[in-house]
Amino acid sequence: MPKDRDLQQEKQHRRVEIRVTAGPAKGRHLVCDKVASFVCGRSPDAHISLPSDRYISRQHFSLHVAPPECTLRDLGSTNGVIVNGVRYGGTTPTAPGIRQAPFNEVCLKDGDEIIIGNTRINISIHPFSQNDRSNAACQENKNDASLNRCNEAIQQTATPQQEAAMPEEVALLLIDLVGSTQHLLRMGDQQFSDLIEQIRYRFDAHRSVSDRLSLRYTGDGFLATYKSATKALSMAADFLKTPIRQDVHIRIALHWGAVKMGTNGDVLGKAVQQVRQFEGLQGKDRIGTTATVGKLPEKNRVLITKPVCKRLSPANRKKFTFAGVFSLDEDSQDICALWFFQKP
Structure with a gap:
């Protein structure tokens, strides 16, 4: 051993x-x-x-x-x-x-x-x-x-025990710092590194940590996987409710899909690519127009997909507004419906 x-x-x-x-x-x-x-x-x-x-x-x-x-x-x-x-x-x-x-x-x-x-x-x-x-x-x-002076926040990966127990489908939570490069230049390396460490600590100290399977630093934020969509949403909602800093804005994407773990702890699969693709979508990226969709906020929001929506309780689903249908690629071969929740 x-x-x-x-x-x-x-x-x-x-x-x-x-x-x-x-x-x-x-x-x-x-x-x-x-x-x-x-x-x-x-x-x-x-x-x-x-x-x-x-x-x-x-x-x-x-x-x-x-x-x-x-x-x-x-x-x-x-x-x-x-x-x-x-x-x-x-x-x-x-x-x-x-x-x-x-x-x-x-x-x-x-x-x-x-x-x-x-x-x-x-x-x-x-x-x-x-x-x-x-x-x-x-x-x-x-x-x-x-x-x-560069950012030396510690990245976390799944433990061998978690890797062996990783279910076929998981909730994927992506938290992106809007304008991370500008923050780095404005704050300097030490303050930016402290900011990343604060976000990592928020993940570790949250009540959903027992449900978490992995956590990876992406360069612009963090990608975490959870066994439960509800627990992942609770983590996302707390990030919106209590910002790390008033001058730092975030975008959060929550997806559900099949993944596998790489030998170095990376989370792999189409679902990972999809959550990265729709995290930054804006209203102009919507396919078609309809009067039934809400105005998509540019930041301080949570975007979820239909597979996530289906796994939430009716009370949690009511918090979200339909954002429309979006294309995840240039050829519109991969499209998805999205719902959003924004900071009150």
Whole structure:
């Protein structure tokens, strides 16, 4: 048993390495073995500051790292971010041979190359043993003050016991911080890290914790799974009732569907993709119009799907207003009806 436990821990201890291979900051090497969020751009306040590259915007893109996950998001830059020949974001026409992605963010994989202006950045994602964890990452980062200031809130995953007991269908609760990158820049790394830790503590201290199966930091918030849709809703309602901070707004999505656990504690399945897709939907994304739908608030709301609605008591269902039918993809092949509840 001890050997099995050590093997499980080693599988979960991964790191993400970021190497600048060309450009003004060539040679810079960052190692993330914990949750971290940081910004790259010409601004002197950026964690990776590239002031001498005129093709880069002041706040060009952000990286949200939760090993082994690494998500890149373009921050409205002029020239966009090229990853393996595909451009994400950007307002200018693409160069010949470069394909434009229909969205501004991408989940990076091991070996991906990022190009912005004259700068090239290589991403490495690989297993990280418990012994390595105690020295290598700390050694790489000890002189890098910008990375040391990054968000180090601890991510939680399902325990091996929870993983074995994970039911086929679960309630998926996604809490998203609206404008998380702007909060990071405004608050600074330490305050933003404290904010994330406060949210994690709220999850752990809530009465629904005994029903919770897993909790993961996403870079913009948290994704949790529960055995009961009612318990997940109670967690969501408390977040709206008592905000973490008055100047921080959230959007909450609650879905029900089949999932499975990855070897590193990730929650996988179509239901995970769906809850991420409908969390940020707005009224303009509604398919068709009808007088029977309510005005969808942009923030401080809970969105639920029909499978969740069916699992709630009549009293809880009455709290929600029909928001309409929405498409979860560009081809309208995946559509769903949504209901919303907003902060009183």
